[in-house]
Amino acid sequence: MAEKFEPALIQGRRFEVIGIGNAIVDVIAHSDDAFLRENGLNKGTMTLIDAAQAEALYGLMGAGIESSGGSAANTVVGLAALGGRGAFVGKVRNDQLGGIFRHDIAAMGVAFQTPAASEGPPTARCLIFVTPDAQRTMQTFLGVSAELGPGDIDASIIADASVTYLEGYLWDPPAAKAAFQKAARIAHDAGNMVALSLSDPFCVDRHRLDFLELVEGHVDILLANEAEIISLYQVDDFDQALQHVRGHCQVAALTRSEKGAVIISGDEVHVIDAVPVAKIVDTTGAGDLFAAGFLHGLTQGRDLHDSGRLGAICAAEVIGHYGARPEVPLAALVGEKLGLA
Amino acid sequence: MAEKFEPALIQGRRFEVIGIGNAIVDVIAHSDDAFLRENGLNKGTMTLIDAAQAEALYGLMGAGIESSGGSAANTVVGLAALGGRGAFVGKVRNDQLGGIFRHDIAAMGVAFQTPAASEGPPTARCLIFVTPDAQRTMQTFLGVSAELGPGDIDASIIADASVTYLEGYLWDPPAAKAAFQKAARIAHDAGNMVALSLSDPFCVDRHRLDFLELVEGHVDILLANEAEIISLYQVDDFDQALQHVRGHCQVAALTRSEKGAVIISGDEVHVIDAVPVAKIVDTTGAGDLFAAGFLHGLTQGRDLHDSGRLGAICAAEVIGHYGARPEVPLAALVGEKLGLA
Numbered sequence: 001m002a003e004k005f006e007p008a009l010i011q012g013r014r015f016e017v018i019g020i021g022n023a024i025v026d027v028i029a030h031s032d033d034a035f036l037r038e039n040g041l042n043k044g045t046m047t048l049i050d051a052a053q054a055e056a057l058y059g060l061m062g063a064g065i066e067s068s069g070g071s072a073a074n075t076v077v078g079l080a081a082l083g084g085r086g087a088f089v090g091k092v093r094n095d096q097l098g099g100i101f102r103h104d105i106a107a108m109g110v111a112f113q114t115p116a117a118s119e120g121p122p123t124a125r126c127l128i129f130v131t132p133d134a135q136r137t138m139q140t141f142l143g144v145s146a147e148l149g150p151g152d153i154d155a156s157i158i159a160d161a162s163v164t165y166l167e168g169y170l171w172d173p174p175a176a177k178a179a180f181q182k183a184a185r186i187a188h189d190a191g192n193m194v195a196l197s198l199s200d201p202f203c204v205d206r207h208r209l210d211f212l213e214l215v216e217g218h219v220d221i222l223l224a225n226e227a228e229i230i231s232l233y234q235v236d237d238f239d240q241a242l243q244h245v246r247g248h249c250q251v252a253a254l255t256r257s258e259k260g261a262v263i264i265s266g267d268e269v270h271v272i273d274a275v276p277v278a279k280i281v282d283t284t285g286a287g288d289l290f291a292a293g294f295l296h297g298l299t300q301g302r303d304l305h306d307s308g309r310l311g312a313i314c315a316a317e318v319i320g321h322y323g324a325r326p327e328v329p330l331a332a333l334v335g336e337k338l339g340l341a
Numbered sequence: 342m343a344e345k346f347e348p349a350l351i352q353g354r355r356f357e358v359i360g361i362g363n364a365i366v367d368v369i370a371h372s373d374d375a376f377l378r379e380n381g382l383n384k385g386t387m388t389l390i391d392a393a394q395a396e397a398l399y400g401l402m403g404a405g406i407e408s409s410g411g412s413a414a415n416t417v418v419g420l421a422a423l424g425g426r427g428a429f430v431g432k433v434r435n436d437q438l439g440g441i442f443r444h445d446i447a448a449m450g451v452a453f454q455t456p457a458a459s460e461g462p463p464t465a466r467c468l469i470f471v472t473p474d475a476q477r478t479m480q481t482f483l484g485v486s487a488e489l490g491p492g493d494i495d496a497s498i499i500a501d502a503s504v505t506y507l508e509g510y511l512w513d514p515p516a517a518k519a520a521f522q523k524a525a526r527i528a529h530d531a532g533n534m535v536a537l538s539l540s541d542p543f544c545v546d547r548h549r550l551d552f553l554e555l556v557e558g559h560v561d562i563l564l565a566n567e568a569e570i571i572s573l574y575q576v577d578d579f580d581q582a583l584q585h586v587r588g589h590c591q592v593a594a595l596t597r598s599e600k601g602a603v604i605i606s607g608d609e610v611h612v613i614d615a616v617p618v619a620k621i622v623d624t625t626g627a628g629d630l631f632a633a634g635f636l637h638g639l640t641q642g643r644d645l646h647d648s649g650r651l652g653a654i655c656a657a658e659v660i661g662h663y664g665a666r667p668e669v670p671l672a673a674l675v676g677e678k679l680g681l682a
Contacts (some may be wrong), residue, residue: 029448059444063409063418063444063445063666064441064444064445065406065407065408066408066441067404067405067406077404095437095464096437097437100368100405100629103400103402103405104405105404107403107404108372130536235385323406325404
């Protein structure tokens with residue numbers, strides 16, 4: 001059995017969390033179910049597409065709104081909106097979308113020092129189709145984001161972050177996997193923690209053996225939703241997955257949409273209710289923002305219950321509007337809802 | 342006194358409205374009043390800035406969302422969302438923001454055939470600061486949009502549009518003024534109508550003599566808000582402006598925010614109530630969408646009262662959310678609210 005979680009271990013660094021992930025600009029448009037069917041899109045999941053597919057699909061897509069995205073990037077932005085100290089590593093090009101990504105993450109107070117590529121494919125974009133049921137179906141053209149490599153990992157920043165947070169999506173581009181492994185080593189050597197989000201059930205399918213090995217041996221804090229953790233262990237229901245994951249990393253935070261979340265660490269198990277939302281508009285970013293609240297809680301020394309509540313509050317905010325990043329100052333919202341300020 | 346308005350004159354063309362205007366991508370972010378004061382921004386108005394100013398101000402701006410904008414472009418998109426047939430003329434570059442502008446307007450079903458520039462400054466952007474009172478303060482870098490010229494005016498399309506709709510903002514870039522004049526000539530020669538939006542009180546200040554001459558001799562349908570029409574005639578209140586404008590063009594639609602709108606044509610005067618909005622979030626696009634509803638009504642042969650109501654419904658939709666283009670299918674909304682479908 002893994003040791004009981006000790007939040008005191010991971011305080012006092014310059015950054016609470018450094019996220020490493022794909023640097024993506026989201027293009028969000030309304031869609032209907034017929035459109036998804038006609039174009040063979042798998043609702044609620046993320047699929048990788050190439051430049052030609054991205055161009056063709058964008059041609060069929062409705063008028064969109066653009067905003068900076070990327071899973072780990074959304075998380076560190078959410079953490080910054082809570083008043084936390086975040087940093088980000090990811091690859092953009094020196095093009096207009098790259099400039100938008102850099103501006104937005106910096107404007108939220110997140111340190112982002114990875115230099116832009118001056119050649120190669122353009123900045124990554126994710127075409128997000130939001131259906132009337134508020135589900136988002138994502139088609140990602142990784143572009144230059146796939147060129148993130150070990151050379152982009154600055155050891156001094158990783159060593160100075162309580163948590164190094166990695167998105168599972170990083171396993172898709174091969175060079176990024178090496179960057180991921182390098183960062184995890186540096187973090188552990190410095191006595192810091194490594195967190196992993198499983199990102200997407202199909203991403204888990206693509207990289208199951210790697211993810212199992214990571215969860216077994218390299219990850220301290222695991223974040224996954226129900227579909228992802230069931231996919232990881234290839235079991236039939238949530239409880240079976242829950243039994244598998246216990247003991248395999250210091251902390252696991254498993255999110256279940258409207259059923260809330262289950263947090264486990266050693267013998268501790270917390271069942272956290274979802275925070276009610278007046279109208280769910282767009283679920284994009286729900287997991288990313290849960291991670292923001294949860295990791296901010298842990299790195300601030302809160303217990304697992306309160307950290308889980310923080311995650312639930314942040315997730316509820318982001319699904320009440322379009323887009324994957326918070327629209328309100330989360331710190332104020334949390335103070336109001338949790339009485340924790 | 343001008344003739345009584347005869348909507349029957351302007352039906353049966355391939356397009357109901359062709360808009361000619363700046364082709365702009367909006368960057369919208371929250372702001373507070375202190376930010377406007379510190380940066381010398383004039384609340385509620387549009388100011389032109391150069392590339393260096395745009396870069397500096399963007400650096401100070403919060404994280405944004407990007408969406409296609411441009412005043413006349415918003416109007417023809419709104420008209421298309423009502424089920425109308427719209428076209429647009431404006432200049433983008435062959436860069437990422439230009440691609441976004443072209444995609445979005447085409448996705449709404451608007452014909453947009455102006456070729457992108459392959460050199461010169463980038464696609465125009467408008468930095469929009471939305472304060473908690475829902476006012477928008479716009480800082481526009483015109484970029485390549487300022488290079489729109491008479492060569493971009495395709496006579497056959499103008500001749501085939503019931504209304505050629507021009508934004509006053511086009512008076513700022515000098516070559517566009519010539520494009521504007523050419524388009525107005527072609528429209529009138531083909532027996533079509535010319536509509537003008539005064540755009541902004543400061544824009545009226547910059548071009549008052551030109552606008553007065555236009556309204557006197559070249560414009561059939563004038564759209565203006567209260568501040569703009571007061572600025573045009575340099576009078577003290579709305580009623581004085583109203584008396585001036587009567588008789589100077591076939592139709593004038595004067596919008597007054599929560600006080601509604603006044604429509605005049607010859608001896609007819611209609612006072613139209615504003616449509617109540619649960620919560621005003623962002624007034625960006627209010628005038629543009631009023632114009633969309635109003636012009637769609639006229640070109641569909643509706644009377645001035647119903648056309649004004651259509652404008653008010655469309656304006657109310659767009660101020661209930663962020664961004665200058667409709668979020669819902671306006672045709673359905675209008676059917677529901679007006680019982681006109």
